[in-house]
Amino acid sequence: MRQLTKPANTALDEPQGQVGEAVAHDSAQRHVTGQALYVDDLPEPRGTLYAAVICSEIAQGRIMSMDLDAVRQAPDVEALLTLADVPGENDIGPVFPGDPLLTSDQIAYYAQPIALVAARSEWRARQAAQLARIDYAPETPLLDPLEALAQEALLRPSHQMQRGDLDSVLAQSERQLQAEMHAGGQEHFYLEGQVSLAQPTEEGGMLIFTSSQHPTEVQMLVAQVLAIPFSQVTVEVRRMGGGFGGKETQAASWACLAALMAQKTGRAVKLRLPRQQDMRMTGKRHPFINRYHVAMDHAGQIQAADIEVIGDGGHSPDLTDAIVDRAMFHADNAYYLPQVRIRGHRVRTACVSHTAFRGFGGPQGMLIIERAMDDIARHLALDPLDVRKRNLYGVRGEITPYGQKVEQPILPLIEALEQSSDYRARRQEIRRWNQAHPCLCRGLALTPVKFGISFTLQHLNQAGALLHLYTDGSVQLNHGGTEMGQGLHTKVAQVVASTLGIPLSRIQITATRTDKVPNTSPTAASSGADLNGKAAQAAALTLKQRLTEFWAEAQGVPETSIQWSQGQVFWGEDQALSFTELVQAAYQARISLSATGYYRTPKIYYNRAQAQGRPFFYFALGAAVSEVLVDRLTGEYRVLRTDILQDVGESLNPALDIGQIEGGFIQGMGWLTSEELVWNDQGRLLSDTPATYKIPTISDTPPIFKVALYPCPNPEASIYHSKAVGEPPLMLAISVWSALRDAISSLSDYRLSPELDPPATPEKVLWAIEDLQRRLGGVA
Structure with a gap:
């Protein structure tokens, strides 16, 4: 058979990189040699402008007057953008409203964005931003979550789950304990900070390179603030230097601001937050105040538990509703609670809006029951491990609250x-x-x-993938997940390699892009490999079945006799051809060599x-x-x-x-x-x-x-x-x-x-x- 292109390596002793093998991260060598490109490393289009944010210097109050003339007149400044320049939506709340991109009136937290300045260098933009003169009418900020709860300053309604009549058990129990604990938040401290590069396209659209765990949400919000269709915005994410949840929703602000300035000036705009400003302007892991009231027997088995979790969401809802829900779901951790009530509150404070962080509220919820286990052990003079084991699911009941x-x-x-x-x-x-x-x-x-x-939000539990086979036997893979150092691309590629029976080296993973796999979910909730691996497997199985049917018919053998392994396709007793030869034969027979894959999580x-x-x-x-x-x-x-x-x-x-x-x-x-x-x-x-x-x-x-x-x-x-x-x-x-x-x-x-x-x-x-x-x- 004439080869259409030079075949990829087909040696049978080539490392396969199949599922279950300890394969290095696909970018490991580039990470340590500095060759891995992040958004700030990308070559910039000619004439790129650099943006800096002008932000508030109070936590709560109103803007009385703004004088930005000195900013406009600063050296190398090209443009200034304020709320009046936003042609579309200004509220970019990811689930519920409450997250204004810019403000010209009310201040809800310290370092809230007010305006954006663009200059011919990053240094000049940041210098110019310091020249803004803004007069405020400050108010006393509400910072105490317990005071906020007492005032019913809630971001979302409180919620509870309950089983049994725990109040009567608590009233009758001779052994009871109560406690309250305060769990602090956490800064994401990703190595790569928040950054976006926006480039106008000739059709009036926008190409966004961003460090985001949720390219589709960035696409949607950029389109809404620019007042253009979603299809005119393309978002690309090759890799992030860490995310940990801090780039699930809160990366969108900086992409939107860069896009607004790019639309206004007609030039590419890069916005990268300096570390200190990044830490001030972006949300953290939610601080929580948790309480428990438990009744137990002499052996330390909990008979009833009343648990309360209070999440400090900051000034806006962001993802707080789901995060407090997740804390409630995990307030039992590994323990069966026969009579139980779990209440969750979402309070508003004059602070940056807290957001997703690895564990998404689960860690904060688990802390209170683990504290209870230790406290019970001390109270009863028992080993804490024994108390834990006596309360486990499977040792007692099996049904969660x-x-x-x-x-x-x-x-x-x-x-x-x-x-x-x-x-x-x-x-x-x-x-x-x-x-x-x-x-x-x-x-x-x-x-x-x-x-x-x-994901506890059901519709997010879905994923897509796109797979191309080329006539030299190489494979290009794209899926909706994003790579933030966790090795997702490597795992998904291993799934495809195992499904097609080819070496991992044949597979090239391309950057996550909204014009290749649309309507994607965020890479979060520990579901990246589960969802995208299944979607990629579905695409690979579609191609495998398509080629199996073609070759079985061509050879006059049952489909069940076709086997794929180590870059070869086998049939009969001793007949085989390479994966490359099969792909070339399929191309000549006009068989499609591209497929999409889709997966949605069942049972939930x-x-x-x-x-x-x-x-x-x-x-x-x-x-x-x-x-x-x-x-x-x-x-x-x-x-x-x-x-x-x-x-x-x-x-x-x-x-x-x-x-x-x-x-x-x-x-x-x-x-x-x-x-x-x-x-x-x-x-x-x-x-x-x-x-x-x-x-x-x-x-x-x-x-x-x-x-x-x-x-x-x-x-x-x-x-x-x-x-x-x-x-x-x-x-x-x-x-x-x-x-x-x-x-x-x-x-x-x-x-x-x-x-x-x-x-x-x-x-x-x-x-x-x-x-x-x-x-x-x-x-x-």
Whole structure:
């Protein structure tokens, strides 16, 4: 057969890169050599302008007057854009209204955008932005979530789910505990900040290069603010330097502003926020105030639980409604609560609108029940692990407060980790060690994670893909997911390689673009590989079936005799041809070599009015054991060791999964220990630089850090029976916070539970120690 093009490598000993193999990230080499291009690295069109944001200097009040003449007259300034220049919609709220792109009147939070200036250099634009003269009528900002709740300052109505008559159980119980805790927020601190490049097209449309987890939403909002059809806006995302939820909705503002300025000037416009401004102007993980009231028996089994979660959403709804819902869904974590009420409040404060962050409210919800487990253990003089095990789903009931059955028990995983980490022997040794050391104390904790996988907004659980076969045997793949360093493109390509039986090296993944795969969902909720992997598999199966039918007919053999493997197609006893030859033959026979794929998650539904349903396709399970060493004189501490066992089903790529587990754990540890957000009483963020906001460094990694994958296929028909791995590992870090509380509790011979709100900075640890000593009457 004459070859139409030079074939790709067909060596049978070529590394295949199939599903289950530990393949390196597709851009790993480019990352470390600096060849990976991010938005700020892209070649800029001739005449590109650089934009800077003029923003408010108060948190709440009104603009009385604005003088922007000095801005217009500054060197190299080309244009100024205000609210009056917006031809379309100004409100870009992703779900509910309340997020004005620009304001000329009311100020709702510190650093709110007021205007945009464009100049011939980034430096000149930023200098010019400082020349704005704006007079305000400031008001006292409402910053306290509890005060906001008392005033009924709500972003969305409160919601609750309930099972049984817990009030009567609480009224009759002899053993009860109550507590309130404040969990701080978290800065995303992505390595690549918020950035967009907007380029006008000759048809009056706009091409947007942006660092966003949700290209379709950027497309929609840019079109709406420009007052043009969605089809005239194309958004491209090749990669992000981290997202963690901070670029799910809040990347859209900067794309919209850049597009507005590009439309006004007719020139390409780049807008990149400097780090300090980025930290001030973009939302964080929601701070929460949580409360519990539980009744339990003598063995520590919870009989009734009244749980309340209060999410500080900032000035606008953004995603707060769904995030507080997710906190409610996970307030039980891995534990069956027979009589239960879970209430969730979404309060409005004069702060930047808080937004999605890895875990999406789940971590904040889990904290309160994990605190309750530790408190129950101290109250009853039991080992916290025993209390946890006695309350697990599968050990007791199987139905969650919202009516979903927990199909897979977590006890076997916990017991496997308990044995492999030598938990019991270490617990005894730590008790002896603490008695012998007056200045240092050690703590140990094993905590589980049960995390639901799916978007809780049902229509987001869908994905598309586009697949092209070329006559040299190479393959081009595009799908709706975005790559932010997590290895999604690599996993999806492995799915296609396995489906077609070809080496991974044959597959080229192109940038996510709204003109290739339209109407996509955000890459979030740990669902990137689940959704896009299935969509890509569907496209590959369509092509595989099409070519199988063609070749079976051509050879006069049953379709079932055609087998695909290692870049070859086999039939009969000893007949074979290469994948490339098959593709060329199909082309000559006028067989289509392109296909789209589509997938929507089955089985999921939720009736919010009844607070009942199946919001999650399945649960990802995991557990971690962490050991800490605390200096009781200073509050300083170290994490000495962490053992993790994570359920990822049949791993698509063990190397990437382990990397996600390690990174998620460290990020969660940062949230619970060192990453402290501080605002002053006027609503200005003070922790707005790397000097004042402390993320974990490599030196904070436990010197003994063991991560293992739990060998158990997903019982649901997920992609190759794998499980999501993006978000669940973050909550494993609760074991560090619990271990710190365990160490402090040892000063009371484990009789009292310390008050230690996260982030548990050394100062808070020291205060918790001093508070415990006061409760003991001054006796250590």
